[in-house]
Amino acid sequence: MSEPRRTIQADVVIAGSGPGGATTAVELAKKGKKVIICEAGKYHQRLGQSTFMLLGMMDNMGLTFSKEGTWVLRPKTAGGASVVYCGTAVRPPPWLKEKYGIDLDEEVDELYKEIPIQTLPDNLVGPAARTIMQAAQDLGHDWNLIDKWIRPEKCEQNCGKCAIGCPTGAKWTAREYLEEAKQHGAELLLKTKVDRVLTESGKAVGVRAKGPGGWMDILAETVILSAGGQGTPPILQRSGVYDAGQGFFADPLWFVAGPSNIQGSIYDVPMTAGEINAEDGIVMTDLMTPPTMFASTLAYAGQKGIMSLPKVLRYRKTFSIMIKVRDGLDGRINLDESFSKPLDYDTWWKLNKGAVLAEEILMKAGVKRDDLVQTGVMAAHPGGTVRIGELLDKDCQTPIQNCYCMDTTIIPEPWGLPPTVTVVAMAKRLAKHLSVPAEAKVAAQEPA
Ligand SMILES: Cc1cc2nc3c(=O)[nH]c(=O)nc-3n(C[C@H](O)[C@H](O)[C@H](O)COP(=O)(O)OP(=O)(O)OC[C@H]3O[C@@H](n4cnc5c(N)ncnc54)[C@H](O)[C@@H]3O)c2cc1C
Numbered sequence: 001m002s003e004p005r006r007t008i009q010a011d012v013v014i015a016g017s018g019p020g021g022a023t024t025a026v027e028l029a030k031k032g033k034k035v036i037i038c039e040a041g042k043y044h045q046r047l048g049q050s051t052f053m054l055l056g057m058m059d060n061m062g063l064t065f066s067k068e069g070t071w072v073l074r075p076k077t078a079g080g081a082s083v084v085y086c087g088t089a090v091r092p093p094p095w096l097k098e099k100y101g102i103d104l105d106e107e108v109d110e111l112y113k114e115i116p117i118q119t120l121p122d123n124l125v126g127p128a129a130r131t132i133m134q135a136a137q138d139l140g141h142d143w144n145l146i147d148k149w150i151r152p153e154k155c156e157q158n159c160g161k162c163a164i165g166c167p168t169g170a171k172w173t174a175r176e177y178l179e180e181a182k183q184h185g186a187e188l189l190l191k192t193k194v195d196r197v198l199t200e201s202g203k204a205v206g207v208r209a210k211g212p213g214g215w216m217d218i219l220a221e222t223v224i225l226s227a228g229g230q231g232t233p234p235i236l237q238r239s240g241v242y243d244a245g246q247g248f249f250a251d252p253l254w255f256v257a258g259p260s261n262i263q264g265s266i267y268d269v270p271m272t273a274g275e276i277n278a279e280d281g282i283v284m285t286d287l288m289t290p291p292t293m294f295a296s297t298l299a300y301a302g303q304k305g306i307m308s309l310p311k312v313l314r315y316r317k318t319f320s321i322m323i324k325v326r327d328g329l330d331g332r333i334n335l336d337e338s339f340s341k342p343l344d345y346d347t348w349w350k351l352n353k354g355a356v357l358a359e360e361i362l363m364k365a366g367v368k369r370d371d372l373v374q375t376g377v378m379a380a381h382p383g384g385t386v387r388i389g390e391l392l393d394k395d396c397q398t399p400i401q402n403c404y405c406m407d408t409t410i411i412p413e414p415w416g417l418p419p420t421v422t423v424v425a426m427a428k429r430l431a432k433h434l435s436v437p438a439e440a441k442v443a444a445q446e447p448a
Helices: 019-030 051-056 095-100 105-114 127-138 174-183 228-238 291-300 303-307 309-317 345-364 420-435 438-445
Strands: 006-009 012-015 035-038 187-189 193-200 203-211 214-219 222-225 252-259 273-277 282-286 318-325 403-405
Touching: 012 019, 012 203, 012 228, 019 035, 019 174, 019 420, 035 174, 035 203, 051 291, 105 420, 127 273, 127 282, 127 318, 127 345, 174 187, 193 222, 193 228, 203 222, 222 228, 252 291, 252 309, 252 345, 282 345, 291 303, 291 309, 303 309, 309 318, 318 345
Parallel strands: 006 214, 012 035, 012 222, 035 187, 222 403
Antiparallel strands: 193 203, 203 214, 252 318, 273 282, 282 318
């Protein structure tokens, strides 16, 4: 490897600027720490313009596939996946506290006060979302409005651009925390990819990274890896933690859709309403992807999908439901960021059941049986790649002392839920932990 050209000093260095990295950065910068955040992507501007802009923010222009062929969306931009996420907020599941003793109540309450997380007001519930919700309720589903990280006063009716980057600033993204962190002295190094953790006697002393100016060493007493479910494992593997990336969830999803007689789902806030069945591990919500992407996901479903392409010419009137399921932990992230994600029997069972229910709901909402189309399987939530209780302790410290993970990698079990509230709350908790002086931590652990 090339020798580093320069050395920078900080208190904390963070790899990745998504919700996990940005939250830790702002919380620690506010406490007076000198924080440097390395982000492999650029700071893409002019959000909400087009699908091509969206693909430009993705790794490999959006063309990232598992070895088995599941299409995985992997945003690489300042703010991470939150720039293009749907802004859906779901509280951490109770089992985190019951089984792992991780109580996030305080952090979640803090978060809900900081950002107005709430269901959309009536005027922002679009006609498609409303019709689908009514149909689902008529069929006995527990289908309701979902909490959103969206400020209603900034959100525009019929805009529907959340997933290509909110153009009005209504949707919260991790960029807000990045900007706040910068105001408190944090430095954001763009197009800077962390390669490995530097260690001395088993302790982290910084990271080696490559930025626009070449290789550099960023020395810091605390290293936080927040490069996302697929980005963090290779950094750890290169640092000698070879079990990182062994097993992960992806929360596979697909869509069932069909034309209606009124304005379609594309104009709505995605995931306005739905049924979140945490028991079954099946989430169903209204959601239509941008037209080019929707056509691609249909084509990706194979011959049948390609044959159904003409039906989405009526995409402006198309109702669409996303079915997302909790999968198992089969799979592996490799050093070159390639990955394997086999979908097991149980995962397909849930995908199929969800699709049947979605078909029934759409038909109740007025879509004709012959007009229903179904996409190929995709995924957008890779995580659980460096799990708490296995490679991480309860405070998310890795086998390398002073090196922590803080992103979706830490989630200890199969998931199946929108993860951002949990990741942000965990990051707040980590920042509190890191702010307690070492002596106080030892004293707290000693018996009275
Ligand atoms: C289309 C879509 C819709 C979604 N909708 C929702 C939703 O409605 N609600 C919800 O809760 N979640 C949603 N998610 C998931 C959510 O956005 C992510 O789970 C969340 O952003 C994860 O945060 P993170 O901190 O783990 O990492 P990420 O957001 O993945 O950020 C990781 C960052 O690290 C950078 N990086 C990678 N490797 C390196 C490296 N070696 N060095 C430096 N930087 C690196 C990447 O460029 C990236 O910016 C959605 C995701 C997608 C793709």
